[in-house]
Amino acid sequence: MKSGSIPMSSTTSSRRRGLLICCGVTALILIVAASIIVTLAFTVFKPKEPEITARPAGLENIEYSLSPNVTMNVTVDMIITIDNGKNYGSFKFKNTTAYVNYRGDVVAEVPIKHSLVPARGKLNITSPADFMLGKVISNPSFSEDFLSGSLNLTSTATLHGKVGLFKVVKMRATALSTCDISVFVIDREVQSKCESKLKL
Structure with missing residues (x-):
């Protein structure tokens, strides 16, 4: 062996040590990046309740029958x-149905198409x-309600779907909405107040 030459075992050991350090640093960076993404996903970017409102728009059709019982739709x-x-x-949700209640009775069904x-x-749907x-x-x-000048209805809807964050993170979610709808008979006005919740 010539004087001043580096032993082969020493060179191999140095390369191995450098490779381990490089892999360790890379793994550490990936762990830190993943931690930051997860932290942001559940804090700053955490899904919040969407505001869901429902209100009548226009009269489309009236159907009635006098026999055998009086009915009107x-x-x-x-x-x-x-x-x-x-x-x-x-938020991508599936087909669902909203229900309108009057004094505990379901008086209307509103189909909501996936979107x-x-x-x-x-x-707007x-x-x-x-x-x-x-x-x-x-x-x-x-x-009694009619003579008082207002009819109070309640609509409920449950939307099942997925929340997508930056096209990377996807989470199953369910949006729940309840609306109190007041129909003022004399003024022919409708007011609604809604509350929404999001379950992940």
Whole structure:
């Protein structure tokens, strides 16, 4: 062996040590990056409740029957607005049905077709609802409510879907909405107040 030459075992050991250091640093960077992403996903970018509102739009059709029982059905367009402006993630939901109740009785069903609400965006859905006015009128409290000038309805909807964050993170989510709808008979005005919850 010539003087001043580096032993082969020493060179191999140095390369191995350098490779281990490189792998260790890379793994550490990946762990830190993953921790930051997870932390942001559950803090700053944590999905929040979308604002879901429902209100009647226009009268489409009236059907009635006098025999054998008096029945009357009215088709009303319902506008359902899903405001996702507080969220950095999109929300894709499946087909579902909203229900309108009067004094504990279901008086209308509103089909809601599957759709995608963009991140920090808004979606308006117009869907026809067949109101069973016969069930409303036959309710023992109808006369009292009508004479008081307002009918109070409640709509409920459950939207099952997925929240997508930056097209990378996807989480199953369920959005629940309850709306109190007041129909003022004399003024022919409708007011609604809604509350929404998001379950992950």
